[in-house]
Amino acid sequence: MTDKTMTPEDVVARLRSGMTLGIGGWGSRRKPMALVRALLRSDVTDLTVVSYGGPDVGLLAAAGRIRKLVTAFVTLDSIPLEPHFRAAREAGGFELGEIDEAMFMWGLRAAADRLPFLPVRAGLGSDVMRVNPGLRTVTSPYEDGETFVAMPALRLDAALVHVNRADRLGNGQYLGPDPYFDDLFCEAAQSAYVSCEELVDGFGAAPVPQSLLVERHTVTGVVETPRGAHFTSCVPDYDRDEAFQKLYATTPWPEFAARFLHGDEKSYQSAVRTWHEEMR
């Protein structure tokens, strides 16, 4: 059986400037932050990022890596508005493809099912249609004759997701209450990279089967990155690091980047520990 384990650097080496990159998680929850940090250390840029956005978007926007963002929102949850995303957007830093949360889900679903689009009763009447002039409608071929938005497939060149556990083959298990849409991101992508809190040798004789979210046939690489979702939440392993998130949201970007993002993942985690010790 194929061993798919990689380092964050191996993953990023497979990404190219100009790619369409899906990032799993939701808001400031279970984001593949270690992989995003590795991306920040590379020279990959000009990305189309597809994300239910959180600090993944804020970090990449602040670093100027995004050409286009496809999203329904960007938030830090306990801090409703993402400051770095806002600053970049208000400065005209990237193109925005703004769609609704449900349209986003059906776009991933369509890509996963190899369909060009899926009909959705969302978007009609809203300015989503105005700001996305490429969106088309479709008429039901049945008696109802209703008209819907034909949400185009959100096809991804690559997807990055983070789960609680994974095996070397690429099967991923989530132990929190919400799968978000991580399996769909993997299914919608040409290549998918799964980081995990813990690499395991199988999931035991009687795992809760529905917790086995990500399936290996949709996965290209597996990366063990303990605390790899930090500072977003990865329950039950850890909650959001609210104090650090606040620091992220209130520190000028160059200062934050200089202190925390200059080295590899190990030095990031160590800089975070040092900061917490100083705060005691």
Added chain:
Amino acid sequence: MTSRAEYCVLACADAWRDVGEVLASPMGTVPALGARLAKRTFSPDLLLTDGEALLVGLDGRTEGWLPYRRHLAMVTGGRRHVMMGASQLDRFGNQNISCIGDWERPARQLLGVRGAPVNTLNNPTSYWVPRHSRRVFVERVDMVCGVGYDRAAAAGPSATRYHRIPRVVSNLGVFDFATPDHTMRLVSLHPGVTAEEVQDATGFPLARADEVPCTREPTAEELRLIREVIDPQGLRDREVPS
């Protein structure tokens, strides 16, 4: 004496009266207290969430699983009544939470459209505005996220089929769209507020009867529940000062 915040909780709770076995999705503190008051009193069949991925009873015990993908199915299936916030709201109920100014280059980027487009076309959507002002109640919203009555009608039968905005609650009063052209109407004033005061704080003309009634008084039991059971820490007063 009943506080302004308590009238607001009551007015929000009444949004979930007689809605049946649907999910109450409150956004904001006062609507969340209202949903729990409704479930404790006149709408015991309501479904409530823990704010994450679980359906929970009033005692906090789990009774179901509602991750985002199933939550979205609840929206499109229509078995939900959401009370959203609004950065801007116009006379036809068009709502904006995305950005202020020109969308191409906004003066202030806010959250994004979130689920407002799908919500408004699929399940009843009410709004909660804790600080009623001309900045919120505007002639025209900068970005239509939640779809109002005029825009739904213009978009055709698929948009109007399940579209409904039952009510708007603000710190000044309660509003609906039960006018011939579906423009916003002042339904009741919270005690101590005048119709002129509301009109002055609103950036478009409001429909209203000659005599606007006051928002209803809570029962003694409702007041007790709000003060002793649902919100003993007085979170309501932080969102709506007296």
